[in-house]
Amino acid sequence: MKAIIYRGTGDAGVLQLVERDLPEPGPGQVRVRVAVSGVNPTDWKTRSGATNPQSVPEVIPHLDGAGVIDAVGDGVDRGRVGERVWLFMATQGGSTGTAAEYALLDAGQAVALPEKVGFDVGASLGVPALTAHRALTVAEDGPRRLGPGALEGKVVLAAGGAGAVGHAVIQLARWAGATVITTISGPEKARLAAAAGAHHVINYREGDPAAQVRELAPDGVDIIAEVALGANLALDLAVLRTRGVIATYANDGGKPVSLDVRQNMTLNTRFQFLVLYTVGDDALRAGAEDVAAAVADGALPVGEEHGLPLVRFPLERTADAHRAVEGGAVGKVLVDVSP
Incomplete structure (x- = not known):
């Protein structure tokens, strides 16, 4: 071979x-x-x-x-x-x-x-979809498994919605019934994130993105799937609801992370760092089963027309x-x- x-x-x-x-x-x-x-x-x-x-x-x-x-x-x-x-x-x-x-x-x-x-x-699928699944199932007040309606009433923020993981976060969150907001860096990526199914697309380089998110989600965001924690932490904490989770799977740009302990104590912030290599067999198995169900429902298409x-x-x-x-x-x- x-x-x-x-x-x-x-x-x-x-x-x-x-x-x-x-x-x-x-x-x-x-x-x-x-x-x-x-x-x-x-x-x-x-x-x-x-x-x-x-x-x-x-x-x-x-x-x-x-x-x-x-x-x-x-x-x-x-x-x-x-x-x-x-x-x-x-x-x-x-x-x-x-x-x-x-x-x-x-x-x-x-x-x-x-x-x-x-x-x-x-x-x-694989890495992007299983990473997205993990990010969407670690909230204190959220589900451990995904399916239609599992995230009903929740607000999800997908940082970098034009990336492969961000794309999977948008699609899985929508399939599970969440309201999905995504942040992107320009009009072409905005087009892709919208094609993926995001309800709201915000260019974080324009205006006041935190205010825009808060206008859409006055009570705050339940789950943030984060690709650049160092660069986006201030925005994340400005829009996160009390007891919300920031699930971070990368730190694009490599900016160091500095935490205001009191601010996070007050928010009861949950930080979930994740990588599939050490996430454990149970999480991988659950993710694969739920992703397979989403695929069967036609919820995870790919290609330009799907973002x-x-x-x-x-x-x-x-x-x-x-x-x-x-x-x-x-x-x-x-x-x-x-x-």
């Missing part, structure tokens, strides 16, 4: 296209013929050594993807052969990533994808796909692996 590998961390040039033997699934595993692989910021950060600098054995990267199960190991229902699936956390636990024609992973990391839903949607443009590369140009994500490409970067 054709596969992308790297044997040591570094820039995108460490990625190589090679031929490897077809892997055989072990107990509890499935083998998936990958159609489309999704690229996330965590993929290039891991490859570069930015998150954990080290020398590594041979790695096939990418956590997310979609394809068809073509073989199963002992203990897995043989009826799953031929099932269309979306994949998450594919490189975890000794499994192989999705930047290859075939990937091995635990059966629970391959989730059924309805026939009516394309592989592009499947490959765009998430697709930027595509063939497998042999995976290095360029990494450079695109690292460079801040707007939309979802996908690698086409197999027809």
